[in-house]
Amino acid sequence: MNAQVDLQVPSPDLDALRDPGLYFNRELSQLDFNFRVLAQAQDAQVPLLERLRYLCISCTNLDEFFEIRAATVRHAQDFGMVSAHDGLSPATVLKQIHDRAAELVDAQYRCWNEDLRPALTEAGIRVLGRNSWNAKQSRWLRAYFRDEIMPVLSPLGLDPAHPFPKILNKSLNIVVVLEGKDAFGRAGHLAIVRAPRSLSRIIQLPQDISGGENDFVLLSSVLSAFVEELFPGMDVKGAYQFRVTRNSELIVDEDEVENLALALRDELVGRGYLRAMRLEIAEDCPAPIVRMLLENFDLPENAVYRINGPVNLNRVIQIYDLVQRPDLKFVPFQPRVPSGTESLFERISGGDMMLHHPYDSFVPVLELVKQAASDPGVLAIKQTLYRTGRESQIVEHLVQAARNGKDVTVVVELRARFDEEANLAFADRLQEAGVQVVYGVVGYKTHAKMLLIVRREGRKLRRYVHMGTGNYHSGTARAYTDISLLTADPEIGSDVHQIFQQISGLAPAIELKRLLQSPFTLHTGVLERIEREARHAREGRRGRIIAKMNALNEPQVVRALYAASQAGVQIDLIVRGACTLRPGVPGVSENIRVRSIVGRFLEHSRVYWFGNDGEPDLFCTSADWLERNLLRRVETAFPILDPELAARVREEALDNYLADNLNAWELRADGGYRKLSPQDGAAPHSAQTSLLAKICG
Incomplete structure (x- = not known):
């Protein structure tokens, strides 16, 4: 071929x-995907804790949808752009996004309140609301609040000297309605309590306090229950949790910056405070407070979502990891590892290998880089990295290869969305080890998954290649379906070599023999x-x-x-x-x-x-x-x-x-x-x- x-x-x-x-609208089609994910949470044939995981995935996906896709539509509206394909104006799309997302949110919370939470309780996994705490649990939680939570909180009363604070993207917050006067004689009205991200959103009760092995309380419930301790001498008339979702798309004009890594670091500092896109608020929050929040976030009415439950429902995913109940999860599996004692170079030289992850283990890909790092015949390693995880074996093997005197070049895509910070960190680590790090091509994200190893065999140099449909990430290799090809085909090796030359140098467009x-x-x-x-x-x-x-x-x-x-x-x-x-x-x-x-x-x-x-x-x-x-x-x-x-x-x-x-x-x-x-x-x-x-x- x-x-x-x-x-x-x-x-x-x-x-x-x-x-x-x-043509269907791309954003609305993407939004509908989350109904199919939620259907897994609603399916009684799926193990219970896996259903909880699907619910949380649908919530996390919706967050990212507003951070990226809805933000893109809002940007198009600002500049008067109209879709050339489906013919819908941005204003129309935003309205339909709100209507469809509201249906999804309602379905998510009905799934949680009416289905999963009762089923978890029946299985001995309780998420206890404020109204269900007994006296012993309340005393323990109040002490926990005073010892573990209160010292890191910085409540802010809203008055002319204390304007509305900056609210971090997707952070948990409580707006508090107050009456009375404080120690300085200031009349109370409203205050904002921000929950630092250092605080766990799920608190597991000790068994001797709760009587159950798997009893949990949400941080938002504890904050609302004991918030009066932050305002001594004042009356708390109401406490309402809220969360704002912001645009998270980083924009760096690559033609105008001399150092892309430095520019991205600067952008990342402010990412959490970009334009607001959505406000989630407790369903019983009074309308005047909702209007105040919308005004402060510069959001229209159709950007508010009233929530019947925790505004950060995706955080209950912690329960999946905390509860050791194999009977409520998918049956574990062991990915297949290729048999044989020969080196991977010998195996690949004898014929191509194809791996279908996660059913086939990702270990051979990691092992190939590891063997290349120590093989005396290997002269050079070239690799693209898009997403690898914060603790990457691949990165460590590449570092070792450089220390062993191999010529190592890594194309790091700094603009891999939500992995920019991790990629900057391991790019620094690679450079410190002597790896030549390239940040791709200006204006084009490097999304290709390629590994090229140049090995001397006798008097000839031979190229070994790995190409894949997924990232060099051991975690996702167990959760995503992907295909890997390991080959020593000379024409594929030549094509991959030329693409690396093109990315790292200034080579012209090239005619490839096998690859597109x-x-x-x-x-x-x-x-x-x-x-x-x-x-x-x-x-x-x-x-x-x-x-x-x-x-x-x-x-x-x-x-x-x-x-x-x-x-x-x-x-x-x-x-x-x-x-x-x-x-x-x-x-x-x-x-x-x-x-x-x-x-x-x-x-x-x-x-x-x-x-x-x-x-x-x-x-x-x-x-x-x-x-x-x-x-x-x-x-x-x-x-x-x-x-x-x-x-x-x-x-x-x-x-x-x-x-x-x-x-x-x-x-x-x-x-x-x-x-x-x-x-x-x-x-x-x-x-x-x-x-x-x-x-x-």
Whole structure:
């Protein structure tokens, strides 16, 4: 399979396929993904503590949605921008976001209050509200408040000398209504109590105090119960928790800065205090206080969400780790580790290896870097790092390699969202060890996952390569589905070498032998292959496309898929999250089916398969079919050349998911998702469960 296809993409009149009615809004589609996550929390067949975890994930996802996606729409509104694809104005999208998010929030808290919390209580895991504390528990909690909480609080009374304070993004706060006068004779009215992030949001009661092994109290409940101790001599008339979510998108003009790392450090200092996007407030908070908060945060009425429970519901995820109840969690599994005693260099030189994480262990990838660090034949190591975690074995192996005299170059993407601080820290660590650190390409995030090892074998140099669909992160490798390729193929090695040269130096655009690369050939390569399938169909041959990804919104790709569907190509898309393509429209997309899989693991692998009239192309990749990935990032798509491995990817990552009728949701033409179930006597099939049984045993 060659990366370059000698085809000219035709340019028919596609105006009809630009109709905004053929496109879903990307933000609203992304928001709807969280209803599918929440459905896992509502599913009684899922272990109880896993249901709690899904609830918290849906809450955390909603936080990030407001921090990034809703903030992007608000920015577009400020500058009078209108979507060229779905035709919706930013104001319309923001209103629909509010309405849909309000439905989601209501569903989340009903799930917590009416379903999960009672079920946890029945299982002996109690989250005790203020009204359920007995006298012994109240005494212990008051003492805990005085000893552990009160010393780190700094309540602020609001008056002309004390204006409204800065409120940190997503921090827990209490607005307190006061009457009376303080020691200085100042009349009380309102005060703000901010909970420092050093305080645990979940407090576990000692067993001799609670009588139960797993009894917990929320910090917000303790603050509200004993807040009067912060205002002696005054009457507390009300205490209402609130939380504000802010824009978290860092903007650094890379063309105007001399040192990107220094500029990012400066931006990170103020990230927690950027523009407010959402206000969560206790549902019983009086309207005048809500208006005061909205005014101080410069928020409109449709940015407030009244909450029936803790405003930081996602923090109850701590219970999952604190409670040791294997019977209430997924059955543990052991990822498969390749057998054999030979070194990984010997193993890879004998043929390509493919790993399907998390079913296949990530250990071989870590071990390859470890062996390279100490192997006397290894001369150089080059690697991209996007997300690795704060304590990364990969980083430690690279540090050791540099200390052992290897030439080590690491492309660190400083702008990996929410990992900027961690990436800055390990970039410093690598540089201190003598590693050459490169911060990518100005204007293009380096999202490609590549490792290149140059090893002397006799009189020749040989290149060993790892490429993957996921990050070099041991934690996510156990929670995300991803695909790794380890190969010594000379042409792939040459391509990867040239891409590293291009990123770290000032090399011109290059023609690759095997790989597709954005922003140069990946977008056009996908369009060419879609059109090739359409041409096969128009000429009476079978056109077939199967693709798996996290999200889809690139308009040229969507139009090409529509045109292929019109030509008769059968198209199956497995899209986890946002999808702007509208399937099932007569005369346009009736040959396109879109499904989303939500299960135990986060679906993260990206695979493109094009039938090519019996000579298929199969690529694994780090890139979704999004505008940013195809046009504004450094991405790679790598072929699986070994026929047996290609067949395995096709079966495990594509066909297996198309057969799923337990965790699959089908996207309808009206934008809604329908949960699939076994029909007409079909056997139940879960793609993830089948892989656990097949690979992990």
